[in-house]
Amino acid sequence: MYHIDTTCIHAGYEPGNGEPRVVPIVQSTTFKYATSEEMGKLFDLEADGFFYTRLANPTLDAVEKKIAALEGGVGAMLTSSGQAATMMSVLNICHAGQHVICSTAVYGGTFNLFYKTLQELGIEFTFVDPGITAEELDTKFQENTRCVFVETLSNPSLVVTDLELFAGAAHRHGVPLIVDNTFPTPINCRPFEFGADIVTHSTTKYMDGHAVQLGGVIVDSGNFDWKNGKFPEFTEPDESYHGVVYAERFGKAAYITKARTHLMRDIGAQASPNNAFLLNLGLETLALRMERHCSNALKVAQFLENNEKTAWVNYPGLESSPYHALAQKYMPNGTCGVVSFGVKGGRAAAEKFMAGLKLATIATHVADLRTCVLHPASSTHRQMNDEQLKEAGVTPDLIRLSVGIENPEDIISDLSQALERI
Numbered sequence: 001m002y003h004i005d006t007t008c009i010h011a012g013y014e015p016g017n018g019e020p021r022v023v024p025i026v027q028s029t030t031f032k033y034a035t036s037e038e039m040g041k042l043f044d045l046e047a048d049g050f051f052y053t054r055l056a057n058p059t060l061d062a063v064e065k066k067i068a069a070l071e072g073g074v075g076a077m078l079t080s081s082g083q084a085a086t087m088m089s090v091l092n093i094c095h096a097g098q099h100v101i102c103s104t105a106v107y108g109g110t111f112n113l114f115y116k117t118l119q120e121l122g123i124e125f126t127f128v129d130p131g132i133t134a135e136e137l138d139t140k141f142q143e144n145t146r147c148v149f150v151e152t153l154s155n156p157s158l159v160v161t162d163l164e165l166f167a168g169a170a171h172r173h174g175v176p177l178i179v180d181n182t183f184p185t186p187i188n189c190r191p192f193e194f195g196a197d198i199v200t201h202s203t204t205k206y207m208d209g210h211a212v213q214l215g216g217v218i219v220d221s222g223n224f225d226w227k228n229g230k231f232p233e234f235t236e237p238d239e240s241y242h243g244v245v246y247a248e249r250f251g252k253a254a255y256i257t258k259a260r261t262h263l264m265r266d267i268g269a270q271a272s273p274n275n276a277f278l279l280n281l282g283l284e285t286l287a288l289r290m291e292r293h294c295s296n297a298l299k300v301a302q303f304l305e306n307n308e309k310t311a312w313v314n315y316p317g318l319e320s321s322p323y324h325a326l327a328q329k330y331m332p333n334g335t336c337g338v339v340s341f342g343v344k345g346g347r348a349a350a351e352k353f354m355a356g357l358k359l360a361t362i363a364t365h366v367a368d369l370r371t372c373v374l375h376p377a378s379s380t381h382r383q384m385n386d387e388q389l390k391e392a393g394v395t396p397d398l399i400r401l402s403v404g405i406e407n408p409e410d411i412i413s414d415l416s417q418a419l420e421r422i
């Protein structure tokens with residue numbers, strides 16, 4: 001086992017003699033076999049191999065293995081976006097008439113997907129405050145609860161979730177904990193080490209880091225006991241896939257195999273080989289970039305905290321943060337590059353500040369190597385009413401600053417001149 005920065009570079013792909021040194025882009029939807037019998041074995045999951053890119057592709061496979069290694073899981077599945085990963089992570093174990101518990105401190109798109117689309121499809125959701133006590137959380141479980149969903153470090157409210165508390169409750173009720181680990185990445189937090197069973201990411205963010213590809217991933221820890229009597233989809237034959245019994249045939253990789261053979265087959269939200277190639281380039285420098293994002297963000301947060309034009313600053317790396325202690329526990333080496341803050345004068349002052357920025361660009365994005373800034377209440381979270389915004393920890397004056405990896409002095413002087421213009 002190598003250190004994580006070495007894993008970023010080398011895991012997932014070992015070229016043989018005369019093969020490309022770099023993970024190649026296999027831009028082909030189909031793969032050739034000499035006999036129908038050989039092809040049939042692949043369909044029956046009796047042999048490993050590729051036959052159609054909607055299900056698997058060599059470029060994707062290498063990147064999936066790398067991300068599984070980074071998170072410490074048994075397998076991973078790339079998806080066409082983070083949204084697709086979130087959706088499939090839940091749909092893999094939950095259908096109409098069943099129930100999910102979700103933290104309110106989640107990305108706005110996740111909230112929309114759950115609150116609107118999945119509820120319209122008949123899945124019931126209970127949203128809980130991330131600061132809930134274990135006893136209170138226990139009361140939210142129902143007979144038909146199938147999983148608990150949280151974000152390690154929420155976008156954009158930067159709430160650090162107490163993973164052990166949520167994992168403990170989920171396991172007491174015989175269901176898995178799914179964790180969206182997009183913001184810290186496995187460089188700063190590996191949720192499986194704190195009891196999470198499934199991890200998801202928007203790879204569009206730090207994993208790529210250059211803002212060149214949209215993608216997602218689901219990673220399976222292999223630790224959840226799908227044979228505990230609550231999940232017949234793993235212990236009874238899947239008639240739509242040749243009667244396979246996932247927990248019997250695939251053991252620890254049951255969840256991630258079913259995600260592919262069932263959901264990716266049916267939904268088809270597959271990543272493209274070209275995007276997987278770009279994602280891999282990003283992953284190679286992930287450890288280096290996260291270190292710089294975090295050290296820059298801490299400097300920026302300290303600068304903002306001491307500036308008279310700001311009303312408040314939220315960065316879990318700051319000692320003043322209510323999440324500092326949880327951040328120290330779950331992400332002792334750093335959290336992420338995102339800092340949120342409010343300027344005195346509310347919404348109008350926030351807009352003036354943003355218009356005055358020169359180096360930082362206004363973009364609907366975070367986790368890019370270029371510093372960028374966004375006003376969530378008028379963009380990513382605009383579908384929420386004031387009550388929902390409050391529950392998600394997004395105030396109308398909140399500015400989300402995604403600190404890049406430029407020289408920190410240049411970032412701070414840009415912020416400084418824009419603050420002076422307010």
Ligand code: PLP
Binds near residue numbers: 086110
């Ligand atoms: N999860 C988190 C924490 C996010 O920040 C995002 C996007 O911002 C998503 C999921 C959705 O990812 P994507 O935009 O790749 O669909």
